[in-house]
Amino acid sequence: MAGGNGPSLLRRYPYASVTLALAFMVLVVAVGWHIDVFELPGVNIIGIERTERGEIAIAFLLVIPAFFIDRVVARQRMLEARLQAEQLRVLRVTMRTVQDLVNNSLNQLQLLRMEAQGYVSDETLTLFDETIRDTAAQLKALGNMETFAEKPMASGPGLDVSSSSAGRSVRER
Numbered sequence: 106m107a108g109g110n111g112p113s114l115l116r117r118y119p120y121a122s123v124t125l126a127l128a129f130m131v132l133v134v135a136v137g138w139h140i141d142v143f144e145l146p147g148v149n150i151i152g153i154e155r156t157e158r159g160e161i162a163i164a165f166l167l168v169i170p171a172f173f174i175d176r177v178v179a180r181q182r183m184l185e186a187r188l189q190a191e192q193l194r195v196l197r198v199t200m201r202t203v204q205d206l207v208n209n210s211l212n213q214l215q216l217l218r219m220e221a222q223g224y225v226s227d228e229t230l231t232l233f234d235e236t237i238r239d240t241a242a243q244l245k246a247l248g249n250m251e252t253f254a255e256k257p258m259a260s261g262p263g264l265d266v267s268s269s270s271a272g273r274s275v276r277e278r
Contacts, residue, residue: 119175128165200247204248218234
């Protein structure tokens with residue numbers, strides 16, 4: 106497999122590669138040992154020319170539909186990848202919008218915090234500040250997700266962020 110193209114061709118055209126290998130086996134058996142491959146028990150194909158050349162031609166002609174099957178499978182995989190990429194893009198746009206809305210609310214809560222200073226204990230204000238930072242960090246992590254999976258939540262299906270930094274609090278980082 107010169108140049109390292111062998112394995113990639115096998116992955117790219119698996120059905121055509123297997124069919125081509127079988128066609129070469131038919132070629133070797135038909136020419137090398139003069140065996141009528143289509144006359145073997147269990148391989149009786151009616152209406153096919155019963156000469157070595159006919160058998161070889163039929164074997165190699167089977168590569169054509171195998172190639173088209175490979176192309177259809179590859180196209181389906183490409184379409185699925187595009188669909189997943191578009192779903193991820195829509196998710197990111199949605200999360201950025203949610204992030205903007207919630208961050209605006211968090212900014213308003215910061216103003217409320219300034220007014221509450223002096224009326225509320227320092228411990229409560231520290232907890233309030235940590236909660237705002239945690240929420241902002243979780244929103245940012247959600248907006249930067251590369252992959253996504255759903256998980257059940259009390260309000261319905263939601264995004265599983267357990268493997269990202271979005272689920273960790275400020276104290277754990």
